[in-house]
Amino acid sequence: MAIKLAELAKLTGCELHGDGDCAISSVADIARAGEGDIAFISDLKYRKYLADTSASALILTEDLLAESQRPTLVSKSPRLTYARIANLLFPAESWNPGISDRAVIAESASLGADVYIAPGAVLEAGVVIGDGACIGPNTVIEHDAVIGARTVLRANVTIGHHCETGEACLLHSGCVLGADGFGFVRDNSDGKTENIKIPQTGRVLLGDDVEIGACTTIDRGALDDTVIENGVKLDNQIQVGHSVSIGANTIISAATAIAGSTRIGADCMIGGCAAIREHIEIADRVMITARTIVTHSVTREGASVSSSTPMDDTVSWRKNSVRFRQLDKMARQIKALEKQLAQLDKQK
């Protein structure tokens, strides 16, 4: 598919400079763009590429317009315009409605209009599928779960009983919603040890426009439901514990784990491999950098927190790392030195 630049200007509300007839068929990095590509600059440090790029067209902020002769869309947010054009050029995959006779659908399941149910999908009793939803191959939806309109479940997804998704969600392959939360009480009476399971009776509830990555797991609530609000985007291999809530439009990168009953605000940005403790509160618009362990609540809106240690070459790291175990001693040594020195100073 190719779209003329003038048409893209209209569709994205950008001002057009130069040849509107130029045909755009793809987006690309400015450093590697070629014939048919549109590229953008979001950072002045890439300005140097403007002279030599082979992109057919550019997306620029107004102040950079003079630096290029190429056909250009002027945008206040070039990166956003780029994303919108990419979506026009590469519309999301769609499926022809239809129900495979190799799917297994309980009689009491209810299917909306224009749904696609792939081969091998299993829909248990009482399942409700919204209009235009798409259920991928070998995906399992346990009894009484509800899938919202236009929601897409890719292959090998599992939705636990009574869980619900909103509309227009996208759940990637291998994700699991609604496994039991991890709740046990250890019984040490009579000299034995026994781990007594606490029943997990809550659900998982997704809002609209939620995206869930491959092999991400979201546990059902213990008592209260686990709630993922509208527009939340979760990357792959994330673990969300029981009765967690995640506020609207929060984005979480891969391999992060969130322990039970924690409440995360809206519009947060959480880096990959973070670990967030149980029963804490995180305010709106908080930023958590990659590999941070969040050990207590972050109550200030827009705060940024971190905790990783810096990379070093292994030989230096080994020397420094052993000192970590002497930190308290070192701090006390410094204090003692200060005291001694003050003493000496006085004696002068």
Next chain:
Amino acid sequence: MAIKLAELAKLTGCELHGDGDCAISSVADIARAGEGDIAFISDLKYRKYLADTSASALILTEDLLAESQRPTLVSKSPRLTYARIANLLFPAESWNPGISDRAVIAESASLGADVYIAPGAVLEAGVVIGDGACIGPNTVIEHDAVIGARTVLRANVTIGHHCETGEACLLHSGCVLGADGFGFVRDNSDGKTENIKIPQTGRVLLGDDVEIGACTTIDRGALDDTVIENGVKLDNQIQVGHSVSIGANTIISAATAIAGSTRIGADCMIGGCAAIREHIEIADRVMITARTIVTHSVTREGASVSSSTPMDDTVSWRKNSVRFRQLDKMARQIKALEKQLAQLDKQK
């Protein structure tokens, strides 16, 4: 379902104070409990909720009994009594026995009495399913694997060939038992690089009452089997390497990874996101806090080990974090200062 408080007292062996006719239909946090709920206090810091709670009944230790007028069960371990009552009110899900004609069962597979085999399940040759076991939709059991009586495999589970579970286990969706362990020998001869795979010929053996979380992976042994003993509880997204053994009743939280041939004792508590090195030994009742990297054996029973770094606001963290790479230098500076000062002192 609702149960009268007097009946709950009898079933849990607790002393009843107040109205035994009061009907209990659910459990709840004391801060949010309402009509029909029973709540407990396990920590004196929640004592303040006693006056205002709307819970229909309470579970308290004897010393707190005087502080409330509500119907109460007296327990030495309120949290444990709470768990037992939750299990009475919310019994585990059960399945009517039956074998779906949409399951694929090899002729040589052997099925116990009263099993449930869901649609899409695949049981290969020589598989043995114990009495009352439940095999979920699209779950795959490879040849010659053995599933113990009353064990439940949820949806999309994979059990590798020759692996075995004990009785009354619960395996959540997406978990994989018996993939190959990760063993390679690098051949650098003749200037090339080749990674030679070491055959993984062991099995995975689960004891009784083991619970395995969603998307948790337990590799088959290299030579020796990977062994998970009775009552072990593993949360989601845990990785257990080849030939690891985990002692009875040990509990491990989500996203922890355990490298090959490590031996973990009984009754341990291992926090989330921990990483445990290969070929080490961890004694019984050891506590490992969240995000710890366990780099050598922990031989003292009941020890507690840690290694994460504390969360800070990102600006402060950045300043402190760069100093980590100067730790050895700092330690040597302190030593030099102490020496100089001692010199000065002598010269006085």
Next chain:
Amino acid sequence: MAIKLAELAKLTGCELHGDGDCAISSVADIARAGEGDIAFISDLKYRKYLADTSASALILTEDLLAESQRPTLVSKSPRLTYARIANLLFPAESWNPGISDRAVIAESASLGADVYIAPGAVLEAGVVIGDGACIGPNTVIEHDAVIGARTVLRANVTIGHHCETGEACLLHSGCVLGADGFGFVRDNSDGKTENIKIPQTGRVLLGDDVEIGACTTIDRGALDDTVIENGVKLDNQIQVGHSVSIGANTIISAATAIAGSTRIGADCMIGGCAAIREHIEIADRVMITARTIVTHSVTREGASVSSSTPMDDTVSWRKNSVRFRQLDKMARQIKALEKQLAQLDKQK
């Protein structure tokens, strides 16, 4: 299966000392080897086991030959010879060719000679399966994907549309290739927040002899493909972001996460639970130790980098860990002390 030692000597190109008729049926650790086992020593610290081992035969370097009377193969690399013998004694599982009538295969899919397609497998339109490939139970291959000759996909695997594997790959259960990469642009205009998805139009391309662990996820490229070169071995629960490339024969241990567009060289060794940032470059033969967070490029070939903190008992760790937040202050205190002391020294 048992093989005579003389035959093993021939097959591995090793010199034979002692009884070539001795029958070898398994490999084992020297400390636990018994009748029928062959064991090896790769490290002089295990030399002590030579006197007492019950192994039927040994693999030794020439300099150790004199220390044992047992039948022995002399090898420059005993560990490598051990691996080769293990492969002779325990050949990889194989499947009889055949196509289950319980698989769902699109008419336009193309199957090579001697393939095995298990029950429950779903092959969508345009899929191409190479000669001798094996597709496990309930595995899903989306439209237009290509599976190379002799490649094995175990159970419950998902291959995204248009993705391709090379020849003789092994993909373990639950892994997902070709889910969407995680790319969003946040639109904060007009006071609202919206996360605009960037279309993910690239593929995942695996070279030959690649092994992918259970529940490992490899995202499709954003624009450029995600590329895993020949001989790469990925353990379980690894996350590979969009448009990453991993050079030939690199080995990565479990639970490591690699963010988007990062390029990793050939022959690297990456430990478990590492986290690697987006858009960085890692040279060939780099070693990354377990739990390291790689925050910038590692451009020196053969470099080794680290960043974890050392394990300690929890009481000591707590004391030291709080000091991490004072590190910058401590460094400045040391500087001040040095200055004061220099002053004092001058005044003498």
